[in-house]
Amino acid sequence: MRILGVxxxxxxxxxxxxxxxxxxxxxxxxGVIRVSRSGDLAARLAELDTDFRGxxxxxxxxxxxxxxxxxxYKHPSTAIVMGHARGVLLLAARRAGARLIEYRPNxxxxxxxxxxxxxxxxxxxxxxxxxxxxxxxxxxxLADALAIALCASRxxxxxxxxxxxx
Numbered sequence: 001m002r003i004l005g006v007x008x009x010x011x012x013x014x015x016x017x018x019x020x021x022x023x024x025x026x027x028x029x030x031g032v033i034r035v036s037r038s039g040d041l042a043a044r045l046a047e048l049d050t051d052f053r054g055x056x057x058x059x060x061x062x063x064x065x066x067x068x069x070x071x072x073y074k075h076p077s078t079a080i081v082m083g084h085a086r087g088v089l090l091l092a093a094r095r096a097g098a099r100l101i102e103y104r105p106n107x108x109x110x111x112x113x114x115x116x117x118x119x120x121x122x123x124x125x126x127x128x129x130x131x132x133x134x135x136x137x138x139x140x141x142l143a144d145a146l147a148i149a150l151c152a153s154r155x156x157x158x159x160x161x162x163x164x165x166x
Contacts, residue, residue, distance in 0.1 A: 001020055002017060002062050003019075003062070004093075005145045010035060010084065012033070013033045016030040016146030016148070112147045113126050
């Protein structure tokens with residue numbers, strides 16, 4: 001099963017594709033989609049859509065796991081902008097026929113590090129260790145996307161069993 005983890009953002013969206021499920025899936029590809037900072041919101045969303053659809057066509061994931069929307073009380077507008085980006089990514093994944101799964105950021109962090117409030121550098125080090133990377137995955141959005149894919153890889157067998165058992 002091919003799982004694509006996505007850390008949505010309007011400026012940078014990280015993605016990480018693994019072949020799983022299981023404790024130690026195979027890393028297929030990871031990267032970021034960088035959207036131009038110029039232009040209006042609609043133009044930037046169209047650019048994100050085009051680039052993400054290219055990733056979906058190339059990697060052909062069975063599952064797309066996305067970080068769920070959250071808002072920090074000090075920065076509510078960030079959630080609104082992220083919501084626009086998430087909407088574009090979710091729609092593209094659905095149109096590609098992939099199964100969609102959403103995970104809360106603290107669940108992903110806990111699944112990977114054992115601590116639901118792990119810092120960005122802790123997540124990067126954990127991903128470096130799991131996939132035996134020679135250096136820290138940069139930028140942090142890429143590490144977050146791989147963490148989401150890894151979380152899905154580890155949880156899907158159990159989630160499917162619960163659904164199958166009714």
